Amino acid sequence: MTVGDPACDADAGIALDAGDGHRFRLLARIPATPVCSLLWLPALGVAARHYLPLADALAARGVAVFVHEWRGNGSSSLRADRRHDWGYRELLVADLPASEQAIEQRLPGLPRIFGGHSLGGQLACCRLALDPRAARTLWLVASGAPYWRAFPSPTRWWLPLAYRFLPWLAEACGALPGRRIGFGGNEARGLIRDWARTALGGRYAASGLDNDLEARMAAIEVPARAAIMCDDWLAPESSLRFLLSKLPRSPLQARTFDASALGTRADHFAWMREPAAVAAFLASP
Numbered sequence: 078m079t080v081g082d083p084a085c086d087a088d089a090g091i092a093l094d095a096g097d098g099h100r101f102r103l104l105a106r107i108p109a110t111p112v113c114s115l116l117w118l119p120a121l122g123v124a125a126r127h128y129l130p131l132a133d134a135l136a137a138r139g140v141a142v143f144v145h146e147w148r149g150n151g152s153s154s155l156r157a158d159r160r161h162d163w164g165y166r167e168l169l170v171a172d173l174p175a176s177e178q179a180i181e182q183r184l185p186g187l188p189r190i191f192g193g194h195s196l197g198g199q200l201a202c203c204r205l206a207l208d209p210r211a212a213r214t215l216w217l218v219a220s221g222a223p224y225w226r227a228f229p230s231p232t233r234w235w236l237p238l239a240y241r242f243l244p245w246l247a248e249a250c251g252a253l254p255g256r257r258i259g260f261g262g263n264e265a266r267g268l269i270r271d272w273a274r275t276a277l278g279g280r281y282a283a284s285g286l287d288n289d290l291e292a293r294m295a296a297i298e299v300p301a302r303a304a305i306m307c308d309d310w311l312a313p314e315s316s317l318r319f320l321l322s323k324l325p326r327s328p329l330q331a332r333t334f335d336a337s338a339l340g341t342r343a344d345h346f347a348w349m350r351e352p353a354a355v356a357a358f359l360a361s362p
Contacts, residue, residue: 090125090152091143091179095171102152103176104144105183106132111141113188114180115216116173118197119144120345121272122255122262124151127349128194134356141184145176145197150262157265159251164267165203165283173204177211192216192359195312195345196272199223199320203281206293215327216359217303219345221316222323223276229315240276244269281323294323303331304348304355311345332358 090102104125115135119125125144132142148168149157157163180189191212193201198220205211221227225236243260247253247269255261267284275281281290301321305314314333321329334354336343341351348355 091183093175093179095148095167095175097167097171098155099148099167099172100154101146101148101172103146103179104129104132105142106136107141107183108136108139110139111184111187112139113190114141114143114184115190115192116176116180116212117142117144118173118191118193118201119147119150120193120195120197120219121147122150122260122264123147123194126151130350131352131356134352135360138356138360140190140360141180141187143176143180145173148172149265149268157252157263157268161265162252162267163265164285165200165271166286168200168268169204169207169283170286173200174208188213190214190216192218193220194218194349195220199275199281202294202297202320202324203283203290205297205299206281206290207288209297209299213299215299215301215324217301217317217320218355218359219304219306219309219312219348220320221312221314221318222279222320223272223316224279224319225276226279227316227319229313232310237277240273244273279319291323295325297324298326299324301327301329302359303329304358305331305333306339306343306345306348307333307335308343309345334358 090104093103094100125146128144135142146152155161189212191201198217225233247266253264253269255264334343339348339354341347
């Protein structure tokens with residue numbers, strides 16, 4: 078894994094190479110005197126640029142924010158199709174270490190935070206399982222495990238059908254046509270298989286990765302801070318609690334946000350455009 082040009086254009090980001098043919102840009106918002114650094118992981122199918130309002134709000138509070146780009150989205154040099162496939166393994170052992178290395182080169186020695194939205198929060202936990210030294214703190218927003226039993230009724234009763242259909246559709250089409258069906262982006266078959274495994278069975282694993290993610294997650298000892306959206310059916314509080322039950326040694330501070338606290342709808346995505354309240358909670362002492 079190599080880091081590209083050390084110069085960082087505030088808008089274009091930092092050019093990175095994951096070492097396996099994948100290139101992407103790490104977006105950055107770095108205050109003059111940062112007190113810590115945050116590597117932020119997007120939700121499924123969401124390009125990094127959509128988190129710049131959050132990055133700006135946190136940077137105003139002294140947090141140096143780096144927004145990762147998922148393989149297949151935004152600035153990524155790859156797009157999922159029949160010829161290009163990947164799963165959690167590539168994201169966890171190639172792409173994320175490249176971003177981590179870039180941050181350490183620019184801000185060595187600063188306390189590091191891992192954070193994410195939705196799938197990003199889940200993979201932040203998985204990455205910490207592989208390398209507990211990657212961060213001292215975990216921040217989650219509108220995140221939780223997709224395990225169907227962790228959802229309230231009546232949602233839980235139709236979820237298993239969807240979780241079986243989506244991998245089948247991705248295999249049939251060469252990639253999940255998420256833009257057309259309104260779920261995620263155009264996602265790689267392997268990624269959807271790994272995601273559906275957790276959704277149906279409740280356990281985290283990555284095809285081609287020998288590490289026992291569940292056992293390693295149980296050993297993580299980092300304080301977690303989580304923002305829950307009260308009208309978020311995609312990541313209800315019960316799904317967050319299930320995700321964090323896999324990190325029993327990590328103390329949790331959680332807050333539930335409603336529309337009045339946010340100044341916008343308290344759903345899975347609206348907070349991204351009005352992130353001030355979430356940023357204040359995450360960055361509070």
